[in-house]
Amino acid sequence: MEAAQQQAIIVGVQLQKQNEKDFAYSMEELRNLAAACNIKVIGELSQKASRVNPSHYLGTGKIQELAALPEDEDTIIIFNDELTPSQIRNLESALDRQVIDRTILILNIFAQRAKTKEAQLQVEVAQLQYMLPRLTGMRESLGRQGGGSGLNNRGTGETKLELDRRRIEERITALQNELHTQVERRQIQRRQRQKNEVPVVCLVGYTNAGKSSLLNAMVEEYHPGSGKQVFAKDMLFATLETSVRSIKLPDHKTFLLTDTVGFVSQLPHHLVKAFRSTLEEVTEADLLIHVVDASDPQHEQHMEVTAETLKALGAEGIPTVYAYNKADLTDRPYPVVEGDSVTLSARQGSGIAELTGLIRGHVFNDYIQCEILIPYDRGSIVSYFNEHAHVQETSYEEQGTKLLLECRAADYERFRGDFIELSS
Ligand SMILES: Nc1nc2c(ncn2[C@@H]2O[C@H](COP(=O)(O)OP(=O)(O)OP(=O)(O)O)[C@@H](O)[C@H]2O)c(=O)[nH]1
Numbered sequence: 001m002e003a004a005q006q007q008a009i010i011v012g013v014q015l016q017k018q019n020e021k022d023f024a025y026s027m028e029e030l031r032n033l034a035a036a037c038n039i040k041v042i043g044e045l046s047q048k049a050s051r052v053n054p055s056h057y058l059g060t061g062k063i064q065e066l067a068a069l070p071e072d073e074d075t076i077i078i079f080n081d082e083l084t085p086s087q088i089r090n091l092e093s094a095l096d097r098q099v100i101d102r103t104i105l106i107l108n109i110f111a112q113r114a115k116t117k118e119a120q121l122q123v124e125v126a127q128l129q130y131m132l133p134r135l136t137g138m139r140e141s142l143g144r145q146g147g148g149s150g151l152n153n154r155g156t157g158e159t160k161l162e163l164d165r166r167r168i169e170e171r172i173t174a175l176q177n178e179l180h181t182q183v184e185r186r187q188i189q190r191r192q193r194q195k196n197e198v199p200v201v202c203l204v205g206y207t208n209a210g211k212s213s214l215l216n217a218m219v220e221e222y223h224p225g226s227g228k229q230v231f232a233k234d235m236l237f238a239t240l241e242t243s244v245r246s247i248k249l250p251d252h253k254t255f256l257l258t259d260t261v262g263f264v265s266q267l268p269h270h271l272v273k274a275f276r277s278t279l280e281e282v283t284e285a286d287l288l289i290h291v292v293d294a295s296d297p298q299h300e301q302h303m304e305v306t307a308e309t310l311k312a313l314g315a316e317g318i319p320t321v322y323a324y325n326k327a328d329l330t331d332r333p334y335p336v337v338e339g340d341s342v343t344l345s346a347r348q349g350s351g352i353a354e355l356t357g358l359i360r361g362h363v364f365n366d367y368i369q370c371e372i373l374i375p376y377d378r379g380s381i382v383s384y385f386n387e388h389a390h391v392q393e394t395s396y397e398e399q400g401t402k403l404l405l406e407c408r409a410a411d412y413e414r415f416r417g418d419f420i421e422l423s424s
């Protein structure tokens, strides 16, 4: 049995600096965020203004208009911005309805989708930090609605409020300690990988651009039937945790491909901070693949948001390849490579070889071509190279196995004492 679907009216203020198209798009995005929270949008209200009203966000006339809308009292009002604690309080008392903002919506989506312990801890920290300064305003609406925003808070009365505040602060500290332990564990794993010197390539980009689909297309191309696909879906924030797949190319060159959480405009800063540890994978990558939904008319804005978010994370200096995805929905020719950009279609698996070419050019620069002779009593080295290097020719000589191969410089150095160099 499904509970009755929550209904909402969305509200936005179009500032003078914002053009019509961008504003309409951000309202559309808010609608999609609501849908991702299983909230049905039944109405929309907007206002043009030179600045938002500091006490009520909207002007008085618009508040009256909104209050007069004949919706039942369970309908919530969603604002396309992060509201201040006093704006929430004032709006709720003026409208007598639960008021939530863009930030809470995003936090809720993350809370619903978080699967790993680490993601759950991160979302809870972000939610509590958001909640702390808004405690007085929210208790009222939550008492009335009994949820909807996904935050539970049962108490009433001022002394209780102080107590709640202290409890939340303590909870944040406890969560952060737990998170710290999780993060350390992952850092050890990551250091292990770095020791193996396998290059790390990280998919980044706006939410719904096709990052997970692209990872799946790579897995399908190089490891068909392995069942190593990740979840990809037409909804905002389908991915909330980083997943890593090892991609081994036909010539045995190997790299790690990481899928990450997507970005969105006005990503709540608590959330960016909370997710910083997950996104550390990004800051330590050898190469970023910035995935763009080329079929979205707003893709240039998306690229800007992504670039800004990467900068906030401290990842702006990392070499980047641009993958203009969903070309099948555009009239761009594909697959096409131009400099460090490739136009492709993850859905059709078209352009994967081209993207791989760009990745190769960036991450496999420590390989050397050589010809070596491995004595017969060192057979394990032959197996090692067959597994980890690109062996082009094998022949059996009197003194041992002769290999013509391309291998990592580090491997060459490692076994140098054990084989005879014929040429390099
Ligand atoms: N037509 C078309 N659709 C695509 C293509 N690539 C991905 N999609 C669709 O776009 C939607 C989003 O794809 P995802 O791979 O989940 O996108 P994502 O970037 O991982 O999204 P988040 O994890 O939410 O940030 C899915 O419905 C995909 O099927 C493509 O090349 N062409």
Ligand SMILES: [Mg+2]
Residues within 6 Å of the ligand: 211, 212, 213, 231, 232, 238, 239, 259, 260
């Ligand atoms: Mg994804």
